[in-house]
Amino acid sequence: MAGRIDLDKPRYDQSTYWGRAQHYFEVTDPRTILASNAELDAAKNLLDLYREKKEPAGTTEEQVWHAKKLYDSAFHPQTGEKNFFAGRMSCQVPGNMLITGAMMVWYRSNPAQILLQWANQSFNAIVNYTNRNASSNITNEMLAQAYFLATGSSCVVAVGLNKMIARSPTLSKGIIGRFVPLIAVASANCVNIPLMRQVELKEGIMVADKDGNELGKSKNAAVAAVSQVIPSRVLMAVPSMGLTPVVMA
Structure with missing residues (x-):
């Protein structure tokens, strides 16, 4: 990868309306509730590895962003607990x-x-x-x-x-x-x-x-x-x- 992704920040520029809109389109994307527990756990694991700079060789930025999208959709940002699907x-x-x-x-x-x-x-x-x-x-x-x-x-x-x-x-x-x-x-x-x-x-x-x-x-x-x-x-x-x-x- 050309540069490291800051996983603590949204993907899109939050100083613009369109950037904020894109962010909330992702947060509320109903397709993510179809992700299985295995997919959610795999996304969390990839992000944990990425933070430690130990992600698998060949991992792309798009894979990291997709993992972050799944993680943000299903896990509480403070406790790290997996949220009940109806509350997401x-x-x-x-x-x-x-x-x-x-x-x-x-x-x-x-x-x-x-x-x-x-x-x-x-x-x-x-x-x-x-x-x-x-x-x-x-x-x-x-x-x-x-x-x-x-x-x-x-x-x-x-x-x-x-x-x-x-x-x-x-x-x-x-x-x-x-x-x-x-x-x-x-x-x-x-x-x-x-x-x-x-x-x-x-x-x-x-x-x-x-x-x-x-x-x-x-x-x-x-x-x-x-x-x-x-x-x-x-x-x-x-x-x-x-x-x-x-x-x-």
Whole structure:
């Protein structure tokens, strides 16, 4: 190889939008969830050897990058543990497609909405737990609190809106009912995210200078981060749950 790859840095330039987009295309590539345990272990082993400069002769850069892609998709970056497949970022697209599709089809059914809102929050809880900050002091009790309150809020909103729409002849004939799943999911995010990040909000998050030197913890930075994540999570659902009703109508 012409030069050594820095395995601690992404493959693509993170100072550009396209570089960041390429990075997240790889992180969320659903094809990586099809990799077997043997393939994942082989990728980890190759990276371990590469860090020690003991990789097999003839190993190419592309092989190293592919191994890094598989490793990053399946192993926790802090603990090094293999993540449960449903909690991997590569499972986000197919997992959310199934749940969202079902929500949009059975939007009028309260039992279906309760079941699907529960499934959605359970899926989110798995993802949040799998990709948790290993150094965070958040407890299992806090995670359970966030899970049950988010699930409860989404179910209450979904059922309440459906009943309100059913009582109105005007609303029941329109497409407003198709937006119930989106509103329910948005309400759950407003509850779930602050609760999931309550430790950071109370204690602050570590901030660093441009050279990576840690300066200390900041509560203001934590508040800013959470206040940006909530609308971004809501907006992420808009293309599939906000535009679909218009198309289906």
